[in-house]
Amino acid sequence: MNESAVYWSRMLTELTLSFHILYATIGVGVPLMIMIAQWTGYKNNDEHYILLARRWARGFVITVAVGVVTGTAIGLQLSLLWPNFMQLAGQVIALPLFMETFAFFFEAIFLGIYLYTWDRFESQKKHMLLLIPVAIGASMSAVFITIVNSFMNAPQGFDMVNGELVNIQPVLAMFNPAMPTKVAHVLATAYMTSAFVLAAIAGFRILRGSTHIYHKKALYLLMKLGLIFSIATALIGDFSGKYLAEYQPEKLAAAEWHFETGKDVPLVLFGKLEDGEVKYAIKIPFALSILAHNNPRAEVIGLDQFAEEDVPPLYIHYLFDIMVSIGMLMMLVSLIYVVAKWRGWQFIYRKWFYWIVVAGGPLSLLGIEVGWWLAEVGRQPWILRGVMRTAEGATTSGQVDLMFLLFCGVYLVLGVGSMVVLVRMFKKNPIEREIAERQAEKGGDIL
Template sequence: MTDLLAARLQMAMSLMFHILFAVAGIAMPLLMVLAEARWLKTRDEIYRTLAKRWCRGTAILFAVGAVTGTVLSFELGLLWPGFMEFAGPVIGLPFAMEGFAFFLEAIFLGIYLYGWDGKVPERVHFVAGILVCICGTLSGIFVVTANAWMNTPAGFDIEQGMAVNIDPWAAMWNPASLAQTSHMTIAAFQSVAFAVAAIHAAVLLRNPGATAHRKALAIALPVAVVTALIQPLSGDFSAKVVAESQPIKLAALEGQWETERGAPLRIGGWPDEEAEETRYAIEIPYLLSILAFNDPQAEVAGLKTVPPEDRPPVAITHFSFQIMVGCGMVMMLTALITLFLWWRGAKGPPQEWMTRHPWFLKLLIANGPLGLIAVEAGWIATEVGRQPWVIQGVMRTKDAVTQVPNIWMSLVSFTLLYLFLGIIVTILLKRQVFASLPGDGPNTDPEVD
């Protein structure tokens, strides 16, 4: 294993592990605030318990996210010194603002976590929860702007191999910032809402009378439905930005080898990088040109327009993109089914019609992991699709990696660390979050058969 491959694998593993906690840090505060809002309005103690339970889960995930995020910041400097030397002065602003938002989130989360039972006034406590949600969302947005800059670098000139005439605001709000931040933020709320809904649906499938879980599902499911329906619009916007700014990435995502007008959209398929063709795909004529440029006769660049050394790994990019889109389509279909059931059962409250159909609860359970899978697959498509560039058109990944040998030892060490953290988080969440809730009645604890 080369040091470059080991460094890339370690960074990929760290990002894929951390992103699970990052999306939870963005989305879980919204659910706990919605639960507390219901408690303030109805004084139903079940909502208060839900808010406290979800807050505990948020705190656990936040703590592990802080650890993995710190590891990532060190890895940027240790594994990619060439990148940090060049990019540090340009994208230092969003990282600084992310750190500020992160610290504010930690402060308000502490107030929210320990401010129950009259320790702080109810309104202050509720506002603290809202600020946790806002700061967590902003923290994610600032980090994603830095990644967007790597895809569409802006806000600097190059002289003698170094960045000069730096405009940090132009760098942060580069051409891909709005598309990537909106797509990722919606994905965070969508993935976590579906995961939470699946957990409570699993309990309800075994015990439809579990009142607390019915009310929890009634909070999480609307968030899942709304985000699943608007995410395709965000995805379309992101695809158009990629088509304009990274045509070779778009070609890899779609397995498009030839430059052609009226390019088809491919569903599935197997990209053969040696034969330079994509086999077994279902092709919909003209649709890629329409989606990318709003013109059925628009020209779409193919992978063959650049030499092989300038192309990303096509198979990984294509498959991960297909997985992301497929998961998104299933969640969107589930959202439409939910709206239909809501319309049919509109005479009753949501917590009644949702448990009327066991098959619907099973559908929600099946959707549980799809959002998180889509998030992981989307990041693989984004990062691998930019290769061989760490900064698109400016710096190649091989020129950014450290010269320190034996990176594989670091890869093994951090793999074991993340495995340990994953086990600890699973145990803590099972004990602190998935215990029985008041009003569940007998045999409603997820741990009880």
């Protein structure tokens, strides 16, 4: 085993996934936002929502392009960096990988038709129907690739005899115990994050002095959607906790710094480990027992039940805390905004509140990042839990460190380039100009 190759393979995979997941999340969530905006515009005969859909679709194309590049890089790296893993697992879980590619082509075909037929349909309803396969294709891409990740956490659908795989059942492998909660969590967080990122853009335009009702309508729509999907994310997170308690108790125990098996277990938030003791933490009585088993008196398995070499890194506790804190904060902010809008409270129009909304965009993306780090690091030391350790699946090449540096350069160019293109795209065609053009086309006032 080449320890250096294992280390750099993990670093490069983490780098690629961390970069890709931002664009992938937007790529999954934004099509649904576009569809909802266009449907709202059609239903209410409101041109502002039609413009929302049209402008979001333009920006969405850029994120799709970068997502394709980084997604391809992940596929290559799976084969190059983890050849032993792919040789073993590829026999079982190749089906969803193929289906993910098909789902992307399905999305891309209808996205192209949608983008180039804006002015070909007299009825917005007929044009809007093209978004249905786009949204389905984007979401199904996430579903199929998440199924692969679920299989890594709960492998099934095969038997291991003398180091060889036999009785392979690809469909059974796809519908593993981790699949329902992981797929649901990925979709809900993608929709939630996309809503808050777009809301942050609307809030920023208002802070920059725009008085167009277009941005205010966008913000209200997106905060409502963000609230809905943040609540869904919290509920699915509760199911995820129960899954971990049943199937991956070592991951739950490491994330919660639960060292000794026992009953009436509190939930530990933040804190610090000193000589094996948890200090300065916030402890919520009975909460971990409730999270794990819906029973405040239930017994929760601790790290004392596992060999030291099978225990995930304990720093995942902080990843869990950050992820949960961001999710709860965004749920609270969106709830306050929606209630205040309904009640007519004026503080939500103050600059300080708009800055909170703007901060919600990058915070949501950070929540996505730490959530995936928690998912992947929390499975260690296994690449295929209970079957293959991470070190056993890695390449033995001594050139991975050089590849890491090269990909850093590639992702820097892609990241900066995509942001420059998006900013220039919308600066050269500001909403004021587009509203004026639409007003001239319609022969009326849409302000």
